[in-house]
Ligand SMILES: NC(=O)C1=CN([C@@H]2O[C@H](COP(=O)(O)OP(=O)(O)OC[C@H]3O[C@@H](n4cnc5c(N)ncnc54)[C@H](OP(=O)(O)O)[C@@H]3O)[C@@H](O)[C@H]2O)C=CC1
């Protein structure tokens with residue numbers, strides 16, 4: 001079976017590729033197809049059409065996207081909505097045009113309204129206004145769900161969507177401004193501890209709650225959903241709710257996260273907050289009961305995952321994407 005992993009050099013795509021390579025090494029008949037961003041710009045309709053017509057994979061896993069934290073989303077809204085819409089439209093339509101019957105794409109927990117009962121259920125989609133700091137990205141991600149759902153309904157293909165909570169782990173983006181909170185704090189606390197600085201400032205109030213899932217759990221959940229029998233997937237995602245939440249089911253405040261990162265990086269100074277920076281959504285805990293009912297639950301705790309990610313950070317500091 002030929003599987004194309006779009007975004008294989010990213011944090012999630014890399015984790016998914018590692019799992020598929022392990023399956024192949026264990027004897028599964030898999031041909032794993034990848035292209036780097038430089039080799040294939042997924043915002044180019046012609047380039048994606050040429051690629052899909054030439055390669056005709058059996059399965060497509062879409063883990064490529066324009067991704068970033070609250071500052072990046074707030075600063076580059078046009079890039080986030082345009083690039084993600086183009087990637088989704090090109091991959092999903094050209095996969096269909098090339099006869100691809102099975103596809104899995106990754107959305108995001110930010111698709112849900114800012115003020116919605118917690119934990120957030122799949123049927124909360126489109127029931128309220130979105131968080132302004134990442135609305136363009138969220139609109140693109142909602143479009144991705146609707147693209148898959150519409151091709152399923154009109155053309156009878158099996159295109160599935162998983163909605164990850166905040167993810168972290170090996171291969172994350174540690175850029176000081178454009179990264180997500182967990183990698184940003186690992187880098188900031190590490191550099192403070194190394195240079196003997198006695199104060200670290202975190203953005204916002206520190207009061208928002210965030211749920212974190214290790215990327216190896218996300219990769220396992222992605223392949224679990226991809227491998228579900230179609231009848232089971234359909235039975236658990238009613239026709240208009242063609243997506244499944246993936247999360248750890250527990251959340252912590254940003255201040256609690258900062259205290260955990262300080263401990264892991266041996267930072268013993270003060271933690272201060274910067275209320276001039278945005279908090280974003282105050283809470284976005286995912287209801288993960290649907291996936292649990294189908295037999296998957298997260299295994300890597302935040303404590304263990306944080307320590308492992310810091311080790312990876314220390315071993316890979318010279319290779320960061322800045
Ligand atoms: N990280 C998180 O906390 C969360 C991530 N997600 C979703 O998971 C998926 C993967 O995210 P993550 O692994 O963190 O992101 P990364 O930024 O680590 O990886 C994204 C990958 O997509 C590639 N890419 C981006 N634009 C293009 C393009 N135009 N053409 C070809 N390749 C491109 C990047 O290549 P290059 O770097 O060379 O440009 C990179 O390899 C995304 O759909 C994201 O929205 C959802 C929720 C949370």
Ligand SMILES: C[C@H]1O[C@H](OP(=O)(O)OP(=O)(O)OC[C@H]2O[C@@H](n3cnc4c(=O)[nH]c(N)nc43)[C@H](O)[C@@H]2O)[C@@H](O)[C@@H](O)C1=O
Pocket residue numbers: 068069070071073108109110134137138165166167177178179180181182184185202203204205208210254277278279280281
């Ligand atoms: C996955 C998810 O990720 C994004 O949403 P987000 O969770 O709000 O993003 P974030 O991880 O950047 O911030 C979480 C919280 O953390 C606080 N915070 C403190 N100090 C730093 C800091 O140094 N960096 C960052 N980035 N945040 C910080 C920050 O103020 C905020 O309260 C979107 O891409 C969204 O579309 C999406 O999909």
